[in-house]
Amino acid sequence: MRDVRVRFAPSPTGPLHIGGVRTALYNYLFARKMGGKFILRIEDTDQGRFVPGAEQYIIDSLDWCGITFDEGVHVGGPHSPYRQSERKELYHQYADQLVKSGHAYYAFDSTEELDELRKEYESRKQTFQYGPATRLGLRNSLTLPVEKVQEMLDSGVHYVIRIRIPENEVIHVNDLIRGLVSVESSLLDDKVLYKSDGMPTYHLANVVDDYLMEISHVIRGEEWLPSAPLHVLLYRYLGWESVMPQFAHLPLLLKPDGNGKLSKRDGDRLGFPVFPLKWVDPKSGEVSSGYRESGYLPDAFMNMLALLGWHLDSDKELFSMNELVEAFSIDRCSKSGAKFDPEKAKWFNHHYLSAKPIKELASYLKTQIEGKNIEASEEYLEQVCSLVHERVVLIPDLYEQSHFFFHAPETYDEKVVAKVWKTDTPSLLLELIKVLQSIEPFMLVNLESGIKQFVQDKEIGMGQLMNPLRLCVVGTSAGPGMMDMMAVIGRQEIISRINLCIIKLNQ
RNA sequence: GGCCGGUUCGUCUAACGGUUAGGACGUCAGGUUUUCAUCCUGGUAAUAGGGGUUCGAUUCCCCUACCGGCUACCA
Numbered sequence: 001m002r003d004v005r006v007r008f009a010p011s012p013t014g015p016l017h018i019g020g021v022r023t024a025l026y027n028y029l030f031a032r033k034m035g036g037k038f039i040l041r042i043e044d045t046d047q048g049r050f051v052p053g054a055e056q057y058i059i060d061s062l063d064w065c066g067i068t069f070d071e072g073v074h075v076g077g078p079h080s081p082y083r084q085s086e087r088k089e090l091y092h093q094y095a096d097q098l099v100k101s102g103h104a105y106y107a108f109d110s111t112e113e114l115d116e117l118r119k120e121y122e123s124r125k126q127t128f129q130y131g132p133a134t135r136l137g138l139r140n141s142l143t144l145p146v147e148k149v150q151e152m153l154d155s156g157v158h159y160v161i162r163i164r165i166p167e168n169e170v171i172h173v174n175d176l177i178r179g180l181v182s183v184e185s186s187l188l189d190d191k192v193l194y195k196s197d198g199m200p201t202y203h204l205a206n207v208v209d210d211y212l213m214e215i216s217h218v219i220r221g222e223e224w225l226p227s228a229p230l231h232v233l234l235y236r237y238l239g240w241e242s243v244m245p246q247f248a249h250l251p252l253l254l255k256p257d258g259n260g261k262l263s264k265r266d267g268d269r270l271g272f273p274v275f276p277l278k279w280v281d282p283k284s285g286e287v288s289s290g291y292r293e294s295g296y297l298p299d300a301f302m303n304m305l306a307l308l309g310w311h312l313d314s315d316k317e318l319f320s321m322n323e324l325v326e327a328f329s330i331d332r333c334s335k336s337g338a339k340f341d342p343e344k345a346k347w348f349n350h351h352y353l354s355a356k357p358i359k360e361l362a363s364y365l366k367t368q369i370e371g372k373n374i375e376a377s378e379e380y381l382e383q384v385c386s387l388v389h390e391r392v393v394l395i396p397d398l399y400e401q402s403h404f405f406f407h408a409p410e411t412y413d414e415k416v417v418a419k420v421w422k423t424d425t426p427s428l429l430l431e432l433i434k435v436l437q438s439i440e441p442f443m444l445v446n447l448e449s450g451i452k453q454f455v456q457d458k459e460i461g462m463g464q465l466m467n468p469l470r471l472c473v474v475g476t477s478a479g480p481g482m483m484d485m486m487a488v489i490g491r492q493e494i495i496s497r498i499n500l501c502i503i504k505l506n507q
Numbered sequence: 508g509g510c511c512g513g514u515u516c517g518u519c520u521a522a523c524g525g526u527u528a529g530g531a532c533g534u535c536a537g538g539u540u541u542u543c544a545u546c547c548u549g550g551u552a553a554u555a556g557g558g559g560u561u562c563g564a565u566u567c568c569c570c571u572a573c574c575g576g577c578u579a580c581c582a
Contacts, residue, residue, distance in 0.1 A: 011582045046581055111580065118579095127509065127578075160580050178512070187510055187578095195580040202582050226511055226577040251513080252575070259574060304519095307531090311520055315530045334520080336513050337575060344519070344532045354545080390545045401544085416542085455541095466541035478543040 002243075004036025005216050008062075008069075009206065011043040012054035015279035015288065016061050018340070019221065019253040019262055022305045026250060027219045028067045029306070029328035039213060040072030042083045043206070045199045052282050055083075061276040066298050066321055071213075079213045084205050091200035094208050094238060095161045095193055099141075103237040104193060106149060106159045107140040131189040132167045161194035163203075163233065171229040176217075176248035176330045183229040191230055203227060207234040210245055218245045219330070222337075223261075225249045248330050251309050252337040262340055264288065272342035276301070295394030296345070300352035304345045308338040318351070350393045361385040361398060368399040374406045383488045387480040401479075405489060408497045409475025416477045417505065420467035426502045428458070429468060433495050436486075444487040451483070472501035 008024040010016055016024075031038035040062075042055055059074045071077025081087055098104035107130075114130070121128035128134070135142055140162070141149045153159065169185040193204040200208070210218060228247055235244040255266045267274035267288065278290035291301050299320065306324050307317060310333050319327065353361075362381040369376060376384075388401040432454065436442075439450045455462055466482050473485060473494060486494050 009582090013582070043582065049581060107580095114579090125508070129509095129578085158580090162580095181511070183511070189578080192580050197580075199580090201580070206582095221576090222512070223576055223582090229511095249512085254575080256518080261576080307519065309519090313521060315521075317519090317531055338520090339518060341518050341532065347532055350545090388544095391543085392545095420542090462541045464541090470542060474542085476543085477541095480542095480544090482541060 002216055003214075004031060004034040005039065005214050006031050006036065006219060007039040007041050007210070007213065007215055009041040009043050009209075009220075010058055011046065011049070011202075012051060012058065013046070013049040014051050014054055014264075014281075015275045015277070016058045017262065017264065017274045018276065018291075018305060021061065021065060021067075021276055022253060022308060023219065023221055023250060024062055024067055025065070025302060025305055026310070026328070026330075026333070029324055030217065030219060030330060031070075032325040033328050036216070037070040038068070039077070039079075039215075040069045040074065040082065041209060041213070042073050042085075043202060044083060044085045045195075045202060045205050047085070047197065047199065057277065057279060064276060064292055064298055065302055084200075084209065087205075087209065088199060090212075091194065091204055091208055092198075095200070095204060098163065098193070098234075098237055099161060101237065102164065104161050104163050105135075105141045106153065107135075107138065107162050107190075107192075108144075108152060108157060108159050109139050110158075113139075129189040130162065131165055132186055135162075135164075135190055158196040160192045160196050162190040162192050163230070163237075165190050165230075165233070171232055173225075173228045173232055173247060175225070175228070176246055177251075177333050178225075178249065178335060181225065181228070185229075185233075188230055188233075191227075193234075203230055203234065207231055207238070207240075211235070211238070211240050211243065214243075215245045217248065217330075219248045219250065222249045222252050248333070250333060251335055253308060254337045254339045256340050256342060270342065272345065295396045296349050297352045297356075297395075300349040301345075303352070304348040308340065309334050346393050353392050353395070354390045356389070358382050358385050358389065361389050361392075364395050365398045365402065368396070369406060372399075376406065380405075380488070387484050387488065391480075404474045404479065405485070408493075408500060409473075411475060412471055412501065412505065413476035416467075416471055420471055420477070421505060422468075425468045426506065428460075428465065429472070429498050429502060431458075432465065432469065433498055436491055436495060439491075442487070442491045444483055447483050447486055469498070472498045 006027045008027050010020055028038055030036075040059070044050060044055075055073065062069075069075055071079065071082065073082045095104060099106065114128075118128045130138065137143070142164075144152075165188045166185050171183050171185055171188075173181045173183075175181055191203055192201050194200050228249070232244065235241045253262045254260065255262045256270060262274060264274060273289045273291045273294050275288050275290045276292065278293045279288045280286070281288075302321055302324070303319050306319060306328075310328065312327055312332065359382065362378060362385045365381050365385055366378070384402050384405045385398065388398065391401045392398050432451075435450055435454045439446045451465070455465055458465075467477065470477060470479065470482055473482070473489070479485065
């Protein structure tokens with residue numbers, strides 16, 4: 001059996017969205033599982049759609065995800081270069097070879113002429129196809145005299161090279177996910193293989209490069225399924241059918257509401273990122289949010305993405321990257337598109353985040369408070385994190401859930417005030433202050449026993465005391481256990497917050 | 508329009524042709540808690556429709572419907 005070599009081949013036309021990331025992930029998992037090689041190839045044959053920064057964005061994104069490559073634009077390798085624009089000279093000879101063998105031909109029709117034809121057909125409710133039925137009526141090397149063709153070629157007239165699709169032939173594509181897919185050749189059209197600007201189209205370039213780079217499996221999105229028969233034909237005509245890669249066409253990622261392919265717009269519209277990293281469009285300046293900046297962990301992101309289109313026959317849903325590699329197989333990929341679920345993405349992140357070591361969470365929190373000019377010792381931050389870590393869904397929640405550990409509340413939630421602040425509350429709290437002053441040392445166990453005693457003596461419920469106290473300390477009815485908080489925040493600060501609250505609410 | 512692909516709870520999905528159709532997210536209800544959240548327990552909810560094949564179809568075949576993709580000198 002031949003060595004497994006797979007590639008991820010994005011085009012640098014913008015940021016890579018999560019559908020692309022998932023394709024990269026599956027390729028990566030397959031390569032690692034099979035002990036093969038994983039290659040990053042940049043398909044930039046469309047100079048018109050090139051977006052500066054997109055290539056670096058793709059590299060950075062996959063790096064953040066923990067998806068690593070053995071060969072590629074950024075790491076080099078035996079098949080360099082890995083950028084198709086730098087391989088430009090390579091492709092023409094193969095297009096030539098196809099012309100010589102009669103499987104392709106030169107075409108001189110202008111874009112305008114073809115557009116005109118398409119319109120004409122459309123007005124007759126027909127579809128124009130450059131193919132067996134029409135090519136003999138168009139301007140190409142099939143219809144023009146040999147000398148004329150040569151003359152035009154020599155004179156530098158713009159031309160393209162098109163494949164000559166055979167008539168009445170059934171083409172089979174064996175897909176690892178979908179099984180045998182068969183297409184009648186006359187339904188295909190004479191696709192352009194080589195453009196007038198001297199660049200190959202995707203179809204030619206991907207076949208040539210996959211062959212040259214000895215790719216064993218092509219794992220890509222379902223949107224390529226319709227052109228797969230064309231690619232099979234190219235392998236055949238180029239004489240490479242015996243080493244043709246195996247194909248696996250992945251189901252698409254769909255938008256959470258309604259239907260259709262997940263697109264850039266859906267994120268902003270529904271309030272979740274569609275990109276791994278934040279992206280600023282170099283032309284429009286438009287900003288798109290990213291999973292990293294929103295506070296997702298790469299492990300959680302990968303776990304979530306892996307399950308969108310792949311599943312074990314067991315109930316296991318939590319996988320580390322290593323476990324994914326171990327468990328992955330193409331035959332357990334599903335056929336149907338998967339709607340992306342932002343809620344489940346959050347659930348995964350919550351799970352991974354609350355399982356993180358406290359020290360790590362503390363370091364996240366440290367950078368957050370530094371940005372707010374707050375200072376705190378590492379020990380203090382760790383104490384805070386151990387109290388809030390289960391309440392955190394996204395990394396920024398760390399501070400959102402703990403800000404009252406760093407400063408007194410500036411406002412008091414009116415609804416809560418109305419509910420818990422009674423006329424005798426101030427005097428009760430003043431008495432509590434005396435108790436707090438007597439607790440020695442000011443620690444959790446002593447607080448618990450002291451306050452319990454106080455509540456018993458006063459013959460009141462714990463809630464009658466704790467709810468208003470919480471209002472003083474937090475400003476609302478939320479947060480970790482009061483006793484825990486008091487022990488961490490400290491006696492002086494607690495007492496001062498009680499006093500402050502009584503003054504403010506009595507105004 | 509044509510071609511290709513797809514269709515199991517709201518969502519992601521599991522189920523050698525024989526299961527009370529399972530799990531997870533969400534949701535709902537309880538429980539824990541001084542609050543909120545977490546957490547725990549339980550409930551809710553699905554084989555698109557119609558024909559076959561079969562002793563028996565979620566599973567195999569056909570048709571219909573619906574959804575999606577493709578239909579550029581874009582990838």
